[in-house]
Amino acid sequence: MKNSDMGGAMRQTIKNHTYDKERALYNLQNADIISCRFAGPADGESVLKEAGDISVIDCDFSLRYPLWHVRQFTLEHSRMDEKTRAAIWYARDGEIRDSVLNGIKCLRECDRITMERTTSVSPEFGWKCRGLSIRDSFVESEYLFLESRDVTLQNFKMKGKYSFQYMDGLLIEDSELNTKDAFWHSRNVVVKNSIVKGEYLGWFSDGLTLIGCEISGTQPLCYCKNLKLIDCKMAGADLSFEYSDVEATVIGHIDSVKNPRSGTVKADSFGEIIFEDATMECTGKVMIRDA
Numbered sequence: 001m002k003n004s005d006m007g008g009a010m011r012q013t014i015k016n017h018t019y020d021k022e023r024a025l026y027n028l029q030n031a032d033i034i035s036c037r038f039a040g041p042a043d044g045e046s047v048l049k050e051a052g053d054i055s056v057i058d059c060d061f062s063l064r065y066p067l068w069h070v071r072q073f074t075l076e077h078s079r080m081d082e083k084t085r086a087a088i089w090y091a092r093d094g095e096i097r098d099s100v101l102n103g104i105k106c107l108r109e110c111d112r113i114t115m116e117r118t119t120s121v122s123p124e125f126g127w128k129c130r131g132l133s134i135r136d137s138f139v140e141s142e143y144l145f146l147e148s149r150d151v152t153l154q155n156f157k158m159k160g161k162y163s164f165q166y167m168d169g170l171l172i173e174d175s176e177l178n179t180k181d182a183f184w185h186s187r188n189v190v191v192k193n194s195i196v197k198g199e200y201l202g203w204f205s206d207g208l209t210l211i212g213c214e215i216s217g218t219q220p221l222c223y224c225k226n227l228k229l230i231d232c233k234m235a236g237a238d239l240s241f242e243y244s245d246v247e248a249t250v251i252g253h254i255d256s257v258k259n260p261r262s263g264t265v266k267a268d269s270f271g272e273i274i275f276e277d278a279t280m281e282c283t284g285k286v287m288i289r290d291a
Helices: none
Strands: 002-006 009-015 029-034 052-057 071-076 092-097 100-102 111-116 119-121 133-144 149-163 168-173 176-178 187-192 195-197 206-211 214-216 227-235 245-250 253-258 262-267 269-274 285-288
Touching: 227 253, 253 262, 269 285
Parallel strands: 009 029, 029 052, 052 071, 071 092, 092 111, 100 119, 111 133, 119 133, 133 149, 149 168, 149 176, 168 187, 176 195, 187 206, 195 214, 206 227, 214 227, 227 245, 245 262, 253 269, 262 285
Antiparallel strands: 002 009
16 A cells, blocks of 8 residues: 655555455545455455545456445446445446446446446446436446436447336437337436337336437337427337327338327328227327428
């Protein structure tokens, strides 16, 4: 361990150590942790809990709860394996770069976290967070970003099942989403120039806008309020827009549209337009768009 004087404040450097005891570096402040390993027979949790103003570089983690209540941190070129359960909770003002984050429940109830060039396989990733910004990254998660707010995703690839539920304030650009249900009960979501593959997309959402997207999957965009599609494509999308308030301009073909509640759906062609068996008044219009 070394100390250095940076701007009048002493800063520690911790390098090439292995820690496995509980709270091994608890409340560590003003430190650079380099090429360390957090694993071992003691199997201690919360190794860096309550730390602040730390940089974690080229480290390996295999213990539970390593970064809880951490403030002003960077994590880069580091690896968390599947044993690193609930890795980053209640943290704020952090930067994650060029890392691998595995283990269930990786990120939760965090504020103002940025993530770049990072991959994660983590069920229940990103729950109840605020102010996340993620780019050039990949996440595989069964439940992704539940109840999070003010999230920005750019050049983001994901694989999951029940994604973006109960969110408020989400911007997705130039991304690829492979999911099942997505955007259920979410509000104020904008998706631009992205591939969106899924089933039952967007049900019960309010303020979902898709611009220049490629959308596929069965029964998309039903029970929506304030739904907008601008110059999108819908391949293999059947029974679309049921009971939705929608304004949609679709380039190309839609397999079928069923009982839009209000608004207008325009496309180049339709396989089937269904107005029957409605449980509410449906006044939506379906028409061929102008070339």
